[in-house]
Amino acid sequence: MNYLDKVASFAHSLSIFNITEEVRERVKLLILDTFTAIVVGNQHLEVSQLADSVTSFKSTGNNELGFILGTNMLTDYRTAAFINGIGMVSDELDEGNQIAKGHPACHYFSALLMLALQNKKSGSDFLTAFIVNYEISVRMGASVQLKRSIHPHGNWGVFANGFGVGKLLGWENKNDYIQAAMLSTSFSMPTLWQSVLEGHQVRNIMIGLNNLHTTLLPDLVESGFSASAFTPEKIFNGVLADSFDTTYITKNLGEEFYLLSSYFKFYPYCRFCHSPIDATLSLIKGRKIDEIKGVYIETYSSAAKLKEQKVENEFAGKFSIPYAVAMELSNRRYPLINGREKERKIQELMKKIFVFEKKLYTELLPNKRITTVKIEWENGETNSTTVQRAKGDIDEYKLTEKVILKSKEYLFPILGEDKVERFIETVLKLDRVEELTTVIKPLVKEI
Structure with missing residues (x-):
C-alpha cells in the first residue's frame, strides 16, 4: 500500500469515537481561535471592500447563502469561503504548527465550514473532518522543504483538502479521496516571501x-476530473520545494495527533517575531524605552530574514522583527498616542533594533527555536536573555483560558458580549451540536 492509499484509509476510517477527549478539546480550541481570526480579519478595509464588491451577486436560495463572518453581508457559499479565507490570515492571528512549519488550518477551514453548512453536517462531522485535514496537512508540511523564496501559504497546505472534504461528505470510494487530493495539490500557489516582506497582501x-478551490472538489470529482498521482512529487520535488519525503506523511498517522503540537498567537505578527517580543519585554520591565541605545537580536535563519528596519506599511510590519518589537514596546509606553506621533516613535525605535542569524541556532532547528536578545542602554549598561519558546506554545500555562480570553478581547468590540459569550459556549461543545448554523449565528451582524 503506497502513501496515498494509507492516507485515504486513515481519512475514511477515522471516527469521532476513537478520538480522545484531549484531542477533541484541543480541536475545539483551534476552531474557536480560527473563527476569531476570521472575524477580526474581515474588519480590515481591503477585505470589507472586496466583500462589498462581490456580495451584490447574492444567491436566491437559502441553501446557497454564505455568511461573511463578523459582518452583515451575505453571498453564495463559495464566495464566502473565499472572503473568509482571506480574512483569516489578514491580521496574523491564526494558529500554526511548528512541525508543519506553517499554518495548516487556513488552507481549508472556511471551505470546510461552508461545505458543512451547505450539506447540513453536524458539529461532530465538522470536527472529525477538521482533524483529518489538519493531521494530514501537518505531515505534508513536515515532508516538504520549500525553496527559500517560497512562502508556506497556498502550497503544501492544500494537499490534505481532498481527504478532509471526502471525510466531511462521507465518501466511500477511497480513490475519490485521492483524486480530490491530487486536484487540490495541482492548485498549489507559488507564494513569494518577497511580496510579503514588501507589504503586498497577495498571499x-x-x-x-x-x-474557494476546495469548495469545487466535490463537483470536480463527481464530474470525472482527475490529476496524476505523481502530482505531489512533481510539484514539491524541484518546482516549489527542494525536497519532498513521503515517509513523513504516514508517520504515526492515526496514532499520534500532531494538532496537540499547535501554537496560538497572542501577538498579531508572524510567529518568528514572537520570541523576540517576549524576550525584549522581559528585559524592559520598568525601564523607559527612551533610554534604549540598541537592541541586538540573535535568532535562527528563517526568523533572521525578518530584519527590515523600514517597512512600507503595517502589513509589511507584521513580517519585521524590528517593527513588531518597536510596536509592542510603544503600545506599552505610549498606549494613548496614535497617528503620526506614534508612527514617528516606532520608526525611531526600529532604527535601534538589529537582527542577526546565529548559525548554532539554525543548526538546532526544528527541535529548538532559540532567540537571544541583548539591550544596550544609554548609560552603558547591558542586559540580555535567551528564550527557547514563545507565548502561546503548547506548554503555555492555562492555555485554554488564555485562548478564550483572546477571543473575548478581540470579538467583544465587534459583536458585543452577549453574542460572543454564546458563541464561545457553543464552540466548546461543538461535538454535541447537531446544526452548525447555531455556531455561526452569533458571528453574523443584524441584516
Missing part, C-alpha cells in the same frame, strides 16, 4: 483561493 488572496 492572503492565495489562501482565499485555496478555500
Whole structure:
C-alpha cells in the first residue's frame, strides 16, 4: 500500500469515537481561535471592500447563502469561503504548527465550514473532518522543504483538502479521496516571501483561493476530473520545494495527533517575531524605552530574514522583527498616542533594533527555536536573555483560558458580549451540536 492509499484509509476510517477527549478539546480550541481570526480579519478595509464588491451577486436560495463572518453581508457559499479565507490570515492571528512549519488550518477551514453548512453536517462531522485535514496537512508540511523564496501559504497546505472534504461528505470510494487530493495539490500557489516582506497582501488572496478551490472538489470529482498521482512529487520535488519525503506523511498517522503540537498567537505578527517580543519585554520591565541605545537580536535563519528596519506599511510590519518589537514596546509606553506621533516613535525605535542569524541556532532547528536578545542602554549598561519558546506554545500555562480570553478581547468590540459569550459556549461543545448554523449565528451582524 503506497502513501496515498494509507492516507485515504486513515481519512475514511477515522471516527469521532476513537478520538480522545484531549484531542477533541484541543480541536475545539483551534476552531474557536480560527473563527476569531476570521472575524477580526474581515474588519480590515481591503477585505470589507472586496466583500462589498462581490456580495451584490447574492444567491436566491437559502441553501446557497454564505455568511461573511463578523459582518452583515451575505453571498453564495463559495464566495464566502473565499472572503473568509482571506480574512483569516489578514491580521496574523491564526494558529500554526511548528512541525508543519506553517499554518495548516487556513488552507481549508472556511471551505470546510461552508461545505458543512451547505450539506447540513453536524458539529461532530465538522470536527472529525477538521482533524483529518489538519493531521494530514501537518505531515505534508513536515515532508516538504520549500525553496527559500517560497512562502508556506497556498502550497503544501492544500494537499490534505481532498481527504478532509471526502471525510466531511462521507465518501466511500477511497480513490475519490485521492483524486480530490491530487486536484487540490495541482492548485498549489507559488507564494513569494518577497511580496510579503514588501507589504503586498497577495498571499492572503492565495489562501482565499485555496478555500474557494476546495469548495469545487466535490463537483470536480463527481464530474470525472482527475490529476496524476505523481502530482505531489512533481510539484514539491524541484518546482516549489527542494525536497519532498513521503515517509513523513504516514508517520504515526492515526496514532499520534500532531494538532496537540499547535501554537496560538497572542501577538498579531508572524510567529518568528514572537520570541523576540517576549524576550525584549522581559528585559524592559520598568525601564523607559527612551533610554534604549540598541537592541541586538540573535535568532535562527528563517526568523533572521525578518530584519527590515523600514517597512512600507503595517502589513509589511507584521513580517519585521524590528517593527513588531518597536510596536509592542510603544503600545506599552505610549498606549494613548496614535497617528503620526506614534508612527514617528516606532520608526525611531526600529532604527535601534538589529537582527542577526546565529548559525548554532539554525543548526538546532526544528527541535529548538532559540532567540537571544541583548539591550544596550544609554548609560552603558547591558542586559540580555535567551528564550527557547514563545507565548502561546503548547506548554503555555492555562492555555485554554488564555485562548478564550483572546477571543473575548478581540470579538467583544465587534459583536458585543452577549453574542460572543454564546458563541464561545457553543464552540466548546461543538461535538454535541447537531446544526452548525447555531455556531455561526452569533458571528453574523443584524441584516
